[in-house]
Amino acid sequence: MVLVTERFVPLAKASMKGNGVPDAPMVVLPKTELTEYVPPETVRVVARETVAQIIAQLSTAAAPNGP
Amino acid sequence: MAQARDLTSSSLPADDSPESVFQLMLDQDWSDGLPVIPPTPDRVHSMVEGSRRDPSHLVGYINPEGGAATVEKIAVNAVMAGCLPEYMPVLIAAVQAITEPGFNIHGIQTTTNPVAPALIINGPIRNQLGVNSGRGCLGPGWRANATIGRALRFLLINVGNAKPLTTDMAIHGMPGKYTFCFGENEEESVWDPLQVERGLAPDQSAVTVVGSQGTSNCLTLYKEAESILTVIASAMADFSDNNYLLGGGNPMLVLSPGHSRVLTEQGFTKQAVKEWLFEHCKIPLDRIPQETSIVHYEKEFVRDGDLVCLCRSPEDIVVVVAGGPEPYHATYCASFGDTQAATKLVATD
Numbered sequence: 001m002v003l004v005t006e007r008f009v010p011l012a013k014a015s016m017k018g019n020g021v022p023d024a025p026m027v028v029l030p031k032t033e034l035t036e037y038v039p040p041e042t043v044r045v046v047a048r049e050t051v052a053q054i055i056a057q058l059s060t061a062a063a064p065n066g067p
Numbered sequence: 068m069a070q071a072r073d074l075t076s077s078s079l080p081a082d083d084s085p086e087s088v089f090q091l092m093l094d095q096d097w098s099d100g101l102p103v104i105p106p107t108p109d110r111v112h113s114m115v116e117g118s119r120r121d122p123s124h125l126v127g128y129i130n131p132e133g134g135a136a137t138v139e140k141i142a143v144n145a146v147m148a149g150c151l152p153e154y155m156p157v158l159i160a161a162v163q164a165i166t167e168p169g170f171n172i173h174g175i176q177t178t179t180n181p182v183a184p185a186l187i188i189n190g191p192i193r194n195q196l197g198v199n200s201g202r203g204c205l206g207p208g209w210r211a212n213a214t215i216g217r218a219l220r221f222l223l224i225n226v227g228n229a230k231p232l233t234t235d236m237a238i239h240g241m242p243g244k245y246t247f248c249f250g251e252n253e254e255e256s257v258w259d260p261l262q263v264e265r266g267l268a269p270d271q272s273a274v275t276v277v278g279s280q281g282t283s284n285c286l287t288l289y290k291e292a293e294s295i296l297t298v299i300a301s302a303m304a305d306f307s308d309n310n311y312l313l314g315g316g317n318p319m320l321v322l323s324p325g326h327s328r329v330l331t332e333q334g335f336t337k338q339a340v341k342e343w344l345f346e347h348c349k350i351p352l353d354r355i356p357q358e359t360s361i362v363h364y365e366k367e368f369v370r371d372g373d374l375v376c377l378c379r380s381p382e383d384i385v386v387v388v389a390g391g392p393e394p395y396h397a398t399y400c401a402s403f404g405d406t407q408a409a410t411k412l413v414a415t416d
Contacts, residue, residue: 008236010234011236014131015130018131018132020133
């Protein structure tokens with residue numbers, strides 16, 4: 001699972017290719033200004049949404065008929 | 068011996084005019100923004116010949132994308148940069164050095180920090196290739212310095228796929244990302260040269276790579292050794308440098324031959340210089356703001372009680388003697404922090 005902020009997606013894809021996992025599941029977080037420089041409650045919301053996305057992606061990947 | 072037909076790189080049709088070739092390179096994201104020499108099969112073949120290696124010989128994988136730096140790919144980028152074929156052994160050693168795991172080329176290529184690999188060339192090959200290690204060695208005007216450093220940048224861009232804006236995430240970058248290559252002034256230094264300090268013989272040629280953030284000048288118009296070192300320490304003891312934050316790396320000091328003479332005359336060996344600077348660059352912890360956008364970043368600090376150290380040990384400070392003879396200016400290059408310098412022998416057989 002690759003966790004990456006919005007602006008770093010092309011870099012993440014290059015790194016995934018370099019590490020031999022070009023098709024690893026990916027969850028994209030909002031850009032830096034919306035995560036590091038915001039009130040804690042906003043970060044908690046982002047974290048909850050992100051965890052839900054991670055679970056959804058891993059569940060899909062693990063399903064017998066998943067992509 | 069390999070022939071031009073042995074090359075495997077794909078080719079693109081291009082107009083003969085320099086402007087058209089330049090535009091093609093820009094359109095393909097293959098350039099650093101400056102004009103290049105077209106890497107025609109004949110030119111690449113001549114460059115491969117300079118390596119005395121097969122074009123398919125693999126030298127290393129360059130991250131972030133893990134591109135294969137074969138002799139042929141190194142030759143293509145060397146042609147583009149304006150290198151001579153006899154520079155190839157130095158470039159091959161440079162690629163070997165940057166792909167050492169401890170150098171952390173992935174981090175150096177992709178960080179928001181402006182870091183670039185600084186290449187220091189030692190040994191007889193400096194003079195054979197015309198590498199400037201004297202006055203102005205970090206400036207313009209020297210083909211070997213300019214094009215060897217530029218060729219490495221092209222390899223980082225084209226083989227490693229560190230493209231500005233998308234995969235090279237430097238907030239500002241710095242001019243050393245165009246080229247950053249110089250020789251050590253071994254003839255005028257009174258100390259052992261860098262490659263000897265790092266385990267090689269004086270008659271062996273070597274390339275050392277150091278992950279440096281850029282250059283900062285230190286005006287050292289003083290006669291006493293401790294005055295000179297005090298001024299230099301004032302430039303090095305800068306908590307805004309990554310090496311403090313990340314607790315490591317190789318802060319690099321480029322001293323003039325005059326510095327090595329004055330310091331030696333007053334009892335300072337190169338090691339003593341490193342130890343003095345290490346001690347005098349410790350920063351009180353309470354001078355450093357404790358709030359930050361990075362959680363628990365202080366865990367990375369190298370601590371000596373309530374003091375924060377420049378790097379892990381005095382030995383991690385790289386001291387190189389280069390430039391003009393007067394002890395008027397020193398150049399300090401702070402470190403990216405998460406990197407260890409690497410030295411590779413230049414194979415000339």
